[in-house]
Amino acid sequence: MPKFTTVRFGELDYQQQDVIHLPDGLVGMPHLRNWLLLEMGDDVPMRWLQSLDRADFGVPVSHAWLFQDNYEFDLPASACRRLRNEEPGALTVLVITTIHPGGVLVTGNLMAPLVIDTDTRLGLQLTLDDPRWSLRQEIDYCKFELAVTGKTPDNAAQTVPTGSGALRMTAGANEVVGA
Numbered sequence: 001m002p003k004f005t006t007v008r009f010g011e012l013d014y015q016q017q018d019v020i021h022l023p024d025g026l027v028g029m030p031h032l033r034n035w036l037l038l039e040m041g042d043d044v045p046m047r048w049l050q051s052l053d054r055a056d057f058g059v060p061v062s063h064a065w066l067f068q069d070n071y072e073f074d075l076p077a078s079a080c081r082r083l084r085n086e087e088p089g090a091l092t093v094l095v096i097t098t099i100h101p102g103g104v105l106v107t108g109n110l111m112a113p114l115v116i117d118t119d120t121r122l123g124l125q126l127t128l129d130d131p132r133w134s135l136r137q138e139i140d141y142c143k144f145e146l147a148v149t150g151k152t153p154d155n156a157a158q159t160v161p162t163g164s165g166a167l168r169m170t171a172g173a174n175e176v177v178g179a
Helices: 077-082 141-148
Strands: 003-006 010-013 034-039 047-051 058-063 072-075 091-099 106-108 114-117 123-125 159-161 167-170
Touching: 047 091
Parallel strands: none
Antiparallel strands: 003 010, 034 047, 047 058, 058 091, 072 167, 091 106, 091 114, 114 123, 159 167
């Protein structure tokens, strides 16, 4: 079993099938391609996306529905091919989250979501050009509290195929399998 020592979590044991591979890395960090999705605690509806390429770098991520009910975007067919995606239900969307000083403000970057195929463990970060979405969308604290207690809305996990060969991604609470 491989081991990796991080600055934040110390030594981690992980399995190779748990690694999420982002062939293009993150925006501005193309060299960070291999990641683990770690729990932040039972009462925290976020996860920690830890780089395996840089021990001192990771970011909190959350599901989009915590920020916006009607969050949606088209995932181009070319992105589906890059993800080697054959099953729309295997895709999950995560939002890079910022916990501001003091923890009194939590925001998510809806302009650059992460799309991960839970079967292939391949992912990519999109950059959306859509005026509806914000770089710093404040979290819905009521939904956050519901998530802390283990409750999610009935419509929290959806991907809807469109006729254009693209996928319409909607706010979802899919879990990344094996993480």
